[in-house]
Amino acid sequence: MSDLILALVPVALGVVLSPLAIMALVAVLLSRNARANGIAYLLGWIVGLAGLMILFLWLFPLLAVHERNEPPLWVPLVRLLIGLFLVAAAVWVYRKGRVHIAQMAAASTPREVVAASPQLPGWLHSVESFRPGRTFLLGVGLFVLNPVDASCAIIAALDITLSEVDTTAGFWVAAAFVSVGTLPIAVPVFYLLVRGDSAQPLLDRVRTWIAGNTHILNAALLLVIGALQLEKGIAALL
Numbered sequence: 087m088s089d090l091i092l093a094l095v096p097v098a099l100g101v102v103l104s105p106l107a108i109m110a111l112v113a114v115l116l117s118r119n120a121r122a123n124g125i126a127y128l129l130g131w132i133v134g135l136a137g138l139m140i141l142f143l144w145l146f147p148l149l150a151v152h153e154r155n156e157p158p159l160w161v162p163l164v165r166l167l168i169g170l171f172l173v174a175a176a177v178w179v180y181r182k183g184r185v186h187i188a189q190m191a192a193a194s195t196p197r198e199v200v201a202a203s204p205q206l207p208g209w210l211h212s213v214e215s216f217r218p219g220r221t222f223l224l225g226v227g228l229f230v231l232n233p234v235d236a237s238c239a240i241i242a243a244l245d246i247t248l249s250e251v252d253t254t255a256g257f258w259v260a261a262a263f264v265s266v267g268t269l270p271i272a273v274p275v276f277y278l279l280v281r282g283d284s285a286q287p288l289l290d291r292v293r294t295w296i297a298g299n300t301h302i303l304n305a306a307l308l309l310v311i312g313a314l315q316l317e318k319g320i321a322a323l324l
Contacts, residue, residue: 087251087255087259090259093314094242094259097311098263098266100238102269104304106235107232107270110127114224115289117215118215119216125218127221127275128271129222130225130227131228133222134226134230137226138239139242139263142247143247161244162319162322166316166319166320168240169311169312169317169319171233171237173312173316176312177305179304180302238311246259277289
């Protein structure tokens with residue numbers, strides 16, 4: 087199991103340092119109903135992450151991924167495709183992330199956050215008027231429809247399925263992966279719930295740090311994860 091956990095560490099960090107999710111969370115926590123919307127966004131994120139993991143943990147065994155300890159040809163091909171995508175995403179994240187650092191750090195309203203983050207959908211300009219139901223759907227969508235986060239969840243489910251661990255151990259590893267993947271959303275939300283308005287200065291400092299550094303960390307992680315998937319895919323084909 088230790089080998090499986092080590093293999094999942096960089097993949098989990100790829101979810102933890104998702105810049106798109108964090109920038110959207112900043113907009114949510116600046117909205118009028120920040121507490122209720124923050125909780126709704128967190129629940130949506132958990133449903134998106136856990137739901138995608140459960141789907142592929144159910145689907146991969148049906149596709150005989152682990153049959154006779156020899157995965158079918160499409161498995162390494164999927165790893166190669168995901169690896170190439172993540173390497174390309176690493177380059178994109180690094181190059182695009184530098185452009186709007188100053189605007190993101192200085193943003194003080196949801197509209198300014200979205201304006202400083204062109205990768206966020208334009209309808210997020212109205213996030214300050216969102217109700218919890220709509221914010222919940224935002225949390226789900228930003229995980230499931232984000233190809234980088236979704237790829238990390240699919241990789242984790244594939245690695246768990248291909249591992250030698252039993253079903254119970256695999257369940258606990260998947261649960262731990264989901265728990266770690268919720269930390270970047272859960273920590274700011276719970277801090278806001280506990281501290282209320284006094285939480286804003288620290289959240290502003292964290293936001294400034296994230297705006298200036300997350301694109302570098304995320305690009306490096308995506309590069310590492312992509313390279314690992316390419317290595318596994320090529321090794322399986324040789």
